[in-house]
Amino acid sequence: MFTPSQADVRRFFCSVYAKTLSGQALTAIEIIASQWLAEHPEYHADFADADAALEKMYDVEAGATNPFLHLSMHLSISEQCSIDQPRGIRQAVELLTARRDSLHQAHHEAMECLGQMVWESQRAGRPPDGDTYIACVQRHATRD
Template sequence: MFAPTQEQVRRFFCEAWARSQAGQPMQAIEQLAADWVAEHPEWHGELADADAAAARDYGTGAVGGNPFLHLSMHLSISEQCSIDQPRGIRQAVELLAARLGDLHAAHHAVMDCLGQMLADAQQRGGTPDGEAYLACVRRRATR
């Protein structure tokens, strides 16, 4: 299993964004990361300085306050949908995106479910409950 350090994650996003802006060839995961960075212009300046971004303390605040946590969640949801894991997540996210009229907005709604699943797992000291996560996304898709 790949377990990058905080600094590696931050540098990955900064480098993917820099490569995108420079028109350099990119791996598929770098392009996906750069696409999500492009959706968040509020962080473009911050990601332009990899050294400063790697050193910054974002605290333990919410997903919206830490660009790297937020962008990592976008990547995670994209990857979950690409392999449909947990089974049914792709359809649930597609339905939510159709209901909201925007994939980006759907991802933000899914982040609430993903964050809750992770918090619940951490609180009980167990593994994440993919079925509860999927049920949360489905509820949001059918509201």
């Protein structure tokens, strides 16, 4: 399993941003990341300076959103859907996307479920529960 450090993640997104701006060729995963970067222009300044990105801390208690975590979650959900792991996530996100008429909105709602699953897993000291995660996404798809 690949477990990048915080610095690795930040360098990756800053590199993708720089390559996108300069028109350089992107790998498949970089293309997906660049598509989510394009959906979040409010974060572009965070990706423009890799050195500053490595140093910056985002205080959640003060209401600061960590753009690197946010885009990592978009990327994770995209990858999960591409391979349907956990099994059923693709269908759940597709249903949510259809109900919201927006892949972006569906991802944001799925992020709530993903974050909850990770938090509960860490708190309980056990593996993530994919079934609960998928059920959460499905619940989002059935409510208005």
